[in-house]
Amino acid sequence: MLAAERHEVLLERLARDGKLVAKLLASELGISEDTIRRDLRDLAAAGLCQRVYGGALPVSPAIGDYTARQSINADGKRRVARAAASLITPGSTVILDGGTTTLAVVAALPQHLRATIVTHSPTIASALIDHPHVEVYLIGGRLFKHSAVACGAAAVEAAQVVNADLFLLGVTGVHPETGLTTDDSDEAAMKRALAARAADTYVLASSEKIGAASRFSVLPLAKVAGIITDATADSPVMRQLTGLGHHGIYA
Template identity: 30%
Template sequence: MLDYASFPNQRQALIKDHLQQTGRVVCVQLAKQLNVSEHTIRRDLQELANQGICKKVYGGAVINAKSDGSLVQRLDLNNDRKQILAKACIPYFKEKAFIFIDSGSTNLAIAKMIPQNLALTVVTHTPSVAVALQSHEYCDVVLLGGKISKQQGAAVGTSSLKQLQTMHFDLAILGACAIDVEVGVSAFDIEDAQFKQAIVKQSNNVLIAVTEDKLSSVARHKVTDLDSISILVTEEKVKEEKLAEFRKVELQLILA
């Protein structure tokens, strides 16, 4: 058996692999597994954090989420998987509900799947979502205005934020760059994070639909704790080791 205490590079490579597999690591467990001290593991995690691989949290670390680029670039990624997630979200759209749909390629897939005969009012700051709903005879669409961010494909500035703060929603479909049990929901862009915070504040219920890679990861700017989220929809293929922590949280976990 390799003496990991004497081989920091191999030790850190193993920790990195574990982060990529599960999204988070715990110091106590790693120290026992590798037969080294917790202090040694904390030094390793600091080195990996310095490399931008993870973020240190209490008792361990969480992997840093990777950006998939702008909304336009993300539209062609994992389409089949996003369609499955979108279908699982539709039962939460109730007749005559007042709903906000946030930016994001998965959320756009959700908007496109809303039944034609369902009467709703949908508010969005994302032009592509508004366009997708134009053919829905019974769906009233409100598009918030302002300067469009190329990264988000949505208006996330002061103008749209002021409009948003005058409304109260039955349900919000919130986009998430990363989501973790301890860190919560996070985003890459600070204006996007601030806008998402306002969405959560103005909504009775919040639904997030994410692919497996966004679970147990963290982005630069925190949006909200997980106790603000009502429903989390993710993929059925997610390993139980990763799902276990989310099952402990008081939210409805849907596997699609």
């Protein structure tokens, strides 16, 4: 079997099964594990899968640039945003992550809401200017342009003085095996720092992120209170997640 043919088979299996296990594929196709691993390296380099220990998982479409991500599953993100906005109660202190789904959360907030919102995203902070009763605290640091958020040591240090009721966390991948992931190590560290400052963390996960994985771990799923998603409760990955005891809020 030629390399191009193997790649086609691997991508078909990834779409069908939601994961690739190198050892099983090597046995089934009658080739070496080294050949399968080489094929997975090629596919990962082309942005077609995310390699993990022992195989590969679907790559998240949410690792594209900020402008491109605004057009991905826009309706699903709005549904997730409305469900997330309903968790923000009057008088509460809330940390909002950066990203396109969180921007939709701001758009879903009632104009009369009285709350305190902390964010490391200048985009989110500026969108809150039109909410007269929301007090906004902006965490500064090195600007990570992909997600338009502050990251790095200065941002992590600034987060240490925050005590919040709720953190609405954005990620690029939610998977039963890899947990919550994103594609930048500094951004992952910033997300962990913010999650540590909130009583409850909920994940904003529109359906294209469910079952996908990125390079860097943010948190294990056991560390969050729930997953807010427009995926259906009977989708294979959500059934697996709920079977493991993880709580889904369906938008």
